[in-house]
Amino acid sequence: MLTKEKIRKILSSRIDEINSLNLPHFSLLENIEEAASLICEYKNKKIVVVGDYDVDGVVSSAIMKLFFEKMGIDVEVVIPDRFEEGYGLTSKLLERIDGDLIITVDNGITSFEAAKICKKRGIKLIITDHHTPKIKDGKFVLPDALIVNPKISLDFPFKEICGAEVAWYLCGAIKHKEKLKIDLREFLDMLSIAIIADVMPLTHMNRTLTQMGLRRLNRAISPFAKAIKSFFNKELTSEDVAYQIAPRINAAGRVSNALIAFEFLISKDENKAFELFLELDRLNNLRKEMENDILEKIEINEKDSFLVACGDFHEGVVGIIASRLVNEYKKPAIVLTSKGEYLKGSGRSLGNIDIFELVSGCEELLEGFGGHKMACGLSIKEENLEKFKAKLNSLIAKYDEDDFFIEDFVLGELPFSEIDLELLDILKSFEPYGEANPKPKFIARAKVESVENIKDNHYRLILSQNGIYQKAIIFRYDGEFGEEITFKFSISENNYYSREVQLIIEEIKEKDVSKN
Numbered sequence: 324m325l326t327k328e329k330i331r332k333i334l335s336s337r338i339d340e341i342n343s344l345n346l347p348h349f350s351l352l353e354n355i356e357e358a359a360s361l362i363c364e365y366k367n368k369k370i371v372v373v374g375d376y377d378v379d380g381v382v383s384s385a386i387m388k389l390f391f392e393k394m395g396i397d398v399e400v401v402i403p404d405r406f407e408e409g410y411g412l413t414s415k416l417l418e419r420i421d422g423d424l425i426i427t428v429d430n431g432i433t434s435f436e437a438a439k440i441c442k443k444r445g446i447k448l449i450i451t452d453h454h455t456p457k458i459k460d461g462k463f464v465l466p467d468a469l470i471v472n473p474k475i476s477l478d479f480p481f482k483e484i485c486g487a488e489v490a491w492y493l494c495g496a497i498k499h500k501e502k503l504k505i506d507l508r509e510f511l512d513m514l515s516i517a518i519i520a521d522v523m524p525l526t527h528m529n530r531t532l533t534q535m536g537l538r539r540l541n542r543a544i545s546p547f548a549k550a551i552k553s554f555f556n557k558e559l560t561s562e563d564v565a566y567q568i569a570p571r572i573n574a575a576g577r578v579s580n581a582l583i584a585f586e587f588l589i590s591k592d593e594n595k596a597f598e599l600f601l602e603l604d605r606l607n608n609l610r611k612e613m614e615n616d617i618l619e620k621i622e623i624n625e626k627d628s629f630l631v632a633c634g635d636f637h638e639g640v641v642g643i644i645a646s647r648l649v650n651e652y653k654k655p656a657i658v659l660t661s662k663g664e665y666l667k668g669s670g671r672s673l674g675n676i677d678i679f680e681l682v683s684g685c686e687e688l689l690e691g692f693g694g695h696k697m698a699c700g701l702s703i704k705e706e707n708l709e710k711f712k713a714k715l716n717s718l719i720a721k722y723d724e725d726d727f728f729i730e731d732f733v734l735g736e737l738p739f740s741e742i743d744l745e746l747l748d749i750l751k752s753f754e755p756y757g758e759a760n761p762k763p764k765f766i767a768r769a770k771v772e773s774v775e776n777i778k779d780n781h782y783r784l785i786l787s788q789n790g791i792y793q794k795a796i797i798f799r800y801d802g803e804f805g806e807e808i809t810f811k812f813s814i815s816e817n818n819y820y821s822r823e824v825q826l827i828i829e830e831i832k833e834k835d836v837s838k839n
Contacts, residue, residue, distance in 0.1 A: 325737045327746050330763065333734055334753040337760060339526045343535060346528050349495045353476040358449045358469050359496035362424065365447065370398045371422035373412050374585075375429045375486070376405050376576030378520035378569050383428035383451075383490040385588035386510045390494040393505050402581045406638060409667070410693070410700055412437040412450075422446060426493075429486025431466065432456050432474075433693045438466035451489045455679055455695050481527045487517035488532070511536035512548050513588055519561050520569035522697065524759030533561065533755050540564075547588050550596035554604070561755030562762070571600070574607035577639030613637050617644055621658075629681070629715040630656040633666060633708060642669035642698070649673050653727055655681070655719070659703070665690055666708060670699040675726040676719070684718045685711055733811060737765035739791040747816055747824050764829065768809045769793070786826070795826035802831065 349355055362370070370391070374384030384400050391398045401420060403409060408416045411430035417440050424447045427434070431450035441448040448468040455474055457464040463475055471489060473479045491507065491514055498505050515536020523529045541559055543552040551559070551568060559568070575584040583606070587599035617640065623632045630648055641658040648656035649671045655678050659668030672678035677696045686692070688711045692701035703711055756762035769786035777783050777796075784795040784804070795812065809832040817825040 325735045325741065325765065327741055327749055330734060330737075330746070331749050334750075334763065337526070338530065338753065341527060341531055343531055346531065347480050349492045349499070351476065351479045352471055352473060352489070352492055352496075353478070354469055355471045355493060355496045356500070358426075358451070358471050358493060359500045361447060361449060361469065362426070362493075362497055363500050365424040366394070366396055368423035369421070370396065370424045370426065371420055372398050372400045373416070373420070373425055373427045373430065374400060374402045374581075375410065376402055376581035377429075378572045378584075379486045379517045380429040381572065381576070381581055381584045381588065382513045382517035382520075383487040384585055385513060386487060386490050386494065387426065387428055388585075388589055389510065390497075390505065394497075394501070394503065400585065402576075402585060404580065405576055409702075414440055417441070417444075424449070427451060428490045429453070431468070432470070432472060433466070433691070434468075435466045438468045442467060451486070451493055453484055453486045453489055454693055457683075481529070483524050484529065485517050485521040485523050487514050487521075488523075488529075508535065508539070509545075512540040512545055515540060516564050516568060516572070519564040519755070519757055520573070522758045525561065525755055525757040526759045530755070530760065533757075537561065537564075537755060546590045546593045546596040547600075549593045550587070550590075550600045553593075553597055554600055561757050565757060570610075571603040571607045574603055574610045577643075578606050578610050578613065578637070610640060610643075613640050614643055614647070618647060621648075623648065623652075623656075625652065627712070627716050628654060629712075629719045630654050631659070631708075631712045631715065632656070633659040633668075636660040638662060638667065642671065642700075645669055645671040657682075657699075657701070657715075659708070661705075662702070664704070665702045666705055667702045668700070670694070670701070672697045674728050676722055681715055681718050685714045688714065732761040733764045733766060735766065737767055739767065739769065739786075739788040739793055742793060742814065742824055742826070744822065744824060747814060750814055751816070762813055764811055764813050766809065766811055768807060770807050771804050774804050784828070793824065793826055795828050797828040797831070800828075800831070804831075808832070 372384055372387045374380045384402060388400050403416050412427050412434040414436050417437055425441060426449045428451050430452055432452040432454050438448055450466060450468045451471045453473060471493060473482045473484050491510060495507055511532060515533045518529050518533050525533055540548050543549045572584045575581050583599060583602060587596055590596035617636050621632050623630050630652060638660050641660055645656045645658045655672040655676050657668055657670035659666040670678050678699050679694045679696055682692050682699050682701060688703060688707040690702040692699060694700055769788040772785040772787050775783040780800050781798045782800055786793050786795050810828050811830040812826045812828045815825050815827050817823050
């Protein structure tokens with residue numbers, strides 16, 4: 324049986340805590356001081372920032388734009404159109420870029436052809452990225468450019484930072500170089516959104532920056548933050564960012580144009596920001612409809628250890644569909660759609676399965692690819708698709724069954740006698756929860772005293788155990804409730820009338836469910 328003190332010890336053991344004064348110094352990132360010097364040298368020439376259409380890329384672009392504005396420099400920000408230009412700095416994208424210096428954010432580590440074109444045109448190129456570079460014979464294979472990336476920085480102590488953090492660090496190096504009085508904490512609200520959205524481990528420096536960023540987000544200082552707070556009208560947590568805010572920001576690049584999200588983040592007017600967030604909300608609802616339509620008609624071979632699906636799907640949602648397949652079948656998945664002469668798509672992984680490594684092993688069959696351990700993007704000729712599927716399923720055979728396991732982070736059995744506001748405060752002290760610091764879950768058995776259907780298949784319950792009562796909620800439940808149930812749950816705070824504990828039931832053990 325768990326106690327409050329046992330829970331505190333378990334949660335303490337998984338947190339690598341540092342304070343804001345001990346964040347790694349920008350100079351530990353290889354080439355960052357050279358990059359800052361080059362930017363300062365070109366500050367009176369035309370600088371173009373090339374971002375990406377996901378949350379991390381859009382936030383990176385917004386931070387760079389706002390920082391340069393504070394310097395009095397009007398940089399041009401270019402975010403590729405997912406449907407017309409694809410991901411990152413490409414030769415096609417360069418056709419519409421005219422500048423003296425290009426700075427990529429959250430992309431560029433595989434832009435070999437674009438780097439050659441920049442050199443030929445006399446354009447200086449700085450690549451800031453966090454994705455894993457290609458490796459050949461044990462060495463990084465890098466584009467011909469000035470590159471700032473934690474993955475190639477031997478002295479940087481924490482490799483798993485997102486693209487927006489690299490961009491933020493570059494701003495810090497420029498600030499130091501120019502002796503500027505710009506408070507980089509102003510960007511922490513949007514930076515925390517990027518860290519959470521890009522599923523970075525919420526430990527070490529990521530935990531510190533996210534804590535600081537969420538505090539600033541809830542203070543609603545920036546116009547975009549005021550719009551978000553007005554929309555949700557609640558204290559925002561890392562879970563709200565992951566499941567409510569990030570999908571809306573992502574929706575612009577998935578089904579429309581990421582510039583909508585970019586304009587939202589850099590908006591100077593709260594009313595304008597709120598209008599843009601309403602548009603992001605509309606696009607997110609459209610994205611959900613697209614997903615459901617695709618999931619109804621998608622075809623896969625369930626016998627495969629690595630799932631690969633292909634069809635006439637909307638390109639903007641294939642990554643989410645891959646995630647849904649991973650969650651349903653507990654296997655890595657890649658979803659592809661036709662894009663001109665190629666198939667183009669995204670992959671997602673689980674457990675200890677390194678999808679980037681597996682896809683790298685099929686490089687000779689691909690036209691291009693990139694990513695990291697848990698996600699990838701790629702393009703392939705249709706004629707190579709069956710060979711690709713076969714090779715992936717051959718390569719994945721090296722993994723054991725345990726490597727496919729998605730750990731559920733159930734800490735153990737928790738008696739109702741331990742569930743109170745004191746426990747709630749202990750749990751809140753270890754926030755933000757997310758990757759590498761998941762929200763704790765528990766098991767309990769209790770009598771069902773009452774059941775109320777709130778709406779559709781959402782229920783409110785009163786449960787009792789040894790004379791102690793607890794309120795609980797279960798969402799999207801199709802089953803029936805027995806007199807007693809064994810269930811998995813997390814603990815949340817309900818402030819509707821007064822501050823109280825509420826159990827969120829995630830699963831009811833089937834054999835305990837019987838008709839009353």
